[in-house]
Amino acid sequence: MEYHKSQLLKQTRRIDSESPYRLLHCSSKGDKKGVVQELEKGVEPTLADYDKRTALHLASCEGYIEVVVLLLERGADVNSTDRWGRTPLSDARSFGHADICKILEKHGGIDPVALDSQMRGYEIEYTEVDMTEAPLLGEGAYGEVYLVKWRGTEVAAKTIRSSIASNETVKKTFLKELALWQKLRHPNIVQFLGVVKHSDRLTFLTEYLQNGSLYDILRKKGRLDPPTAVAYALDIARGMNYLHQHKPHPIIHRDLTPRNILQNEARHLKVTDFGLSKIVQEKNALGYKMTGETGSYRYMAPEVYRRETYGISVDVFSFALVVHEMFQGGPSSREEAPEEVADKRAYEDLRPPLSSFVYPEPIRRLLRDCWHKNPDCRPTFEEIILQLEIIQENMQGGKPLGSCYECVIL
Numbered sequence: 001m002e003y004h005k006s007q008l009l010k011q012t013r014r015i016d017s018e019s020p021y022r023l024l025h026c027s028s029k030g031d032k033k034g035v036v037q038e039l040e041k042g043v044e045p046t047l048a049d050y051d052k053r054t055a056l057h058l059a060s061c062e063g064y065i066e067v068v069v070l071l072l073e074r075g076a077d078v079n080s081t082d083r084w085g086r087t088p089l090s091d092a093r094s095f096g097h098a099d100i101c102k103i104l105e106k107h108g109g110i111d112p113v114a115l116d117s118q119m120r121g122y123e124i125e126y127t128e129v130d131m132t133e134a135p136l137l138g139e140g141a142y143g144e145v146y147l148v149k150w151r152g153t154e155v156a157a158k159t160i161r162s163s164i165a166s167n168e169t170v171k172k173t174f175l176k177e178l179a180l181w182q183k184l185r186h187p188n189i190v191q192f193l194g195v196v197k198h199s200d201r202l203t204f205l206t207e208y209l210q211n212g213s214l215y216d217i218l219r220k221k222g223r224l225d226p227p228t229a230v231a232y233a234l235d236i237a238r239g240m241n242y243l244h245q246h247k248p249h250p251i252i253h254r255d256l257t258p259r260n261i262l263q264n265e266a267r268h269l270k271v272t273d274f275g276l277s278k279i280v281q282e283k284n285a286l287g288y289k290m291t292g293e294t295g296s297y298r299y300m301a302p303e304v305y306r307r308e309t310y311g312i313s314v315d316v317f318s319f320a321l322v323v324h325e326m327f328q329g330g331p332s333s334r335e336e337a338p339e340e341v342a343d344k345r346a347y348e349d350l351r352p353p354l355s356s357f358v359y360p361e362p363i364r365r366l367l368r369d370c371w372h373k374n375p376d377c378r379p380t381f382e383e384i385i386l387q388l389e390i391i392q393e394n395m396q397g398g399k400p401l402g403s404c405y406e407c408v409i410l
């Protein structure tokens with residue numbers, strides 16, 4: 001950026017060894033020794049030039065990692081903003097210094113510039129949403145969901161608890177996930193509509209799905225008949241395939257459960273709340289924090305539970321458990337605590353039973369592949385869709401599906 005160059009030139013001209021601005025000069029040159037000398041002379045690490053640019057801004061945009069660490073250790077303000085409203089993290093991002101970004105983020109660094117540009121285009125005026133006497137649709141780990149009217153249409157308003165949203169890092173992560181969600185469009189992905197501006201709480205709108213969650217449906221109806229279960233499985237797999245094939249990077253849901261799958265009036269299922277599970281509901285003295293462990297225990301892939309590195313196939317594992325529940329009418333090992341179930345799956349390789357009375361042979365095969373203990377052996381959603389389409393065709397064509405005694409279609 002041009003202003004950085006002219007900035008450096010101006011600074012170089014006016015620097016002499018006695019000037020406190022030598023701290024800025026040394027930081028912009030990566031001269032760690034010089035920075036130490038200046039700080040030891042008593043120059044404040046928060047010193048800024050007339051553009052309000054600090055030593056941390058300069059070291060961050062020039063990519064001097066050691067100087068960045070040193071300045072942070074000596075009390076530099078990680079979120080000081082310059083005349084253009086940029087923080088050191090904004091600079092490190094613009095110049096592609098990923099390592100420095102990580103360090104700044106670890107110290108609570110935020111990037112208001114990026115957030116602003118992400119927010120633009122999907123902000124909804126508070127006055128456009130009538131939340132008075134809005135009926136409550138449900139409550140989850142992050143907050144409540146209300147049925148509201150926006151531009152004459154019924155939509156769902158998700159409010160995020162202030163105990164979560166008041167933590168700047170968590171809020172930033174949330175907004176980042178929402179910015180990503182905003183770009184997605186697929187018939188099996190719940191449509192994100194926007195973030196409500198000037199609300200006293202962090203609130204966002206999504207399309208409203210009249211029939212509620214798959215969790216509610218299974219509680220009401222119990223076991224689904226095989227053609228319905230296969231049609232639902234296809235809906236979920238198509239939505240998930242869209243997420244996994246997202247460019248430039250796949251989107252991992254991390255918390256695919258019957259509660260995060262909703263049904264519309266036409267009885268099609270749509271996946272919701274992906275990525276939000278990164279913000280785990282674990283409270284410490286500072287509020288909610290993020291940990292490596294994400295998602296609900298009952299549907300958690302063993303590698304996630306063991307806190308190993310993981311990839312997109314964690315969602316395939318969860319998908320298998322959701323499909324299993326649709327045929328069975330609810331989760332297996334209901335009496336056991338979810339964490340205990342996850343523990344047994346991770347360390348004893350335990351999986352739910354696949355009775356031949358309930359599960360047609362091709363479904364049994366598919367589920368075994370999908371919850372395979374080796375993540376690399378699990379099929380992709382693209383492969384799952386192909387298999388489910390064949391199963392569906394055979395059902396519609398009246399071909400016997402194998403040893404599912406209750407559901408052979410003749």
Ligand SMILES: Nc1ncnc2c1ncn2[C@@H]1O[C@H](COP(=O)(O)OP(=O)(O)OP(=O)(O)O)[C@@H](O)[C@H]1O
Nearest residue numbers: 137138139140141142145156207208209212213259
């Ligand atoms: N877009 C929507 N349309 C209709 N109902 C919804 C919508 N979003 C959520 N709900 C209802 O509100 C309930 C709470 O949703 P929320 O996403 O906050 O939590 P959850 O998914 O049930 O649980 P968790 O937060 O642990 O994932 C859901 O179970 C569902 O019944």
